[in-house]
Amino acid sequence: MNPGRPRRPPHSRTLVVADLLICLAWAGSVGAASQVEAGPAVRAVALFLHLGALVLGLGSVLTIDYYGMLWLLGRRSLRQSLEFAGPLHVPVWTGLAGLVLSGIVLDPDPRAPLTRVKLVLVLLIALNGV
Template identity: 95%
Template sequence: MRTVALFLHLGALVVGLGSVLTIDYSGMLWLLGRRSLRQSLEFAGPLHVPVWTGLAGLVLSGIALDPDPRAPLTRVKLVLVLLIALHGVHAQALHRTLGDQVSAWPPRRLLVRGVISAVLSQLGWWGGRHDRISQQPVMTGGGVRLVGEQVRPERGGRFRTAPPPGPGRRRPSLR
């Protein structure tokens, strides 16, 4: 069950974050003068659905992964999910407001809102991923281990991971 939930979690991340990056890329093309504002907005409009789908998938698969609600990292991730959801509501309103603009260049306040929106979006979507980076396998002289896992030297200067924990000791979680 955990493997299925992890697969769904990764799939939802690809759909949601991929859509967010595509929307931001479209906005960057407009800022660089490669697309008109109308073209960027028309391109970004349908991508709101996969963004929300990805966020919903992350929430549901995250629940299935049974995180520890007392863990500080879990609490940070919950705050980031709330940030992403509130940002999504704001981003859709900003999209409509920019679509109502008749001038070629929107007012400064809308540009500032757009930049803040893009920064918050990236912080929210990428913020929960740092814990996965810290648990990636690394190579040691004696093989592969997880960052943070205890390593003991063997004869000849090689290292090996610590034996499985005994009663009362826990192996570092992969969550």
């Protein structure tokens, strides 16, 4: 160990690996979306799943944010907020995964500026979640 160099927390490597995995999954989903051709019935089901995943993920995030606000206002302890938020990580990540997987089938046009903005925002949201 170099005494002149500050030590990084042990979990920082885990975060870097998680960020890399998110980037790889995102790139894979963008690549897969350009290869998948689905019929109208499959796209209709994918749209329903996409909206359901949005409700699940966003609803969970808003619930966590609400408890965070209660902590900021002094109505909940930090321990209460963290204990409440812990189990909600599963629906948050399930919602994001559902959005990405169903989005592959929705036939996005990667040349469209709005689609590019949405894809970058999905990546940033996932990286922020890590």
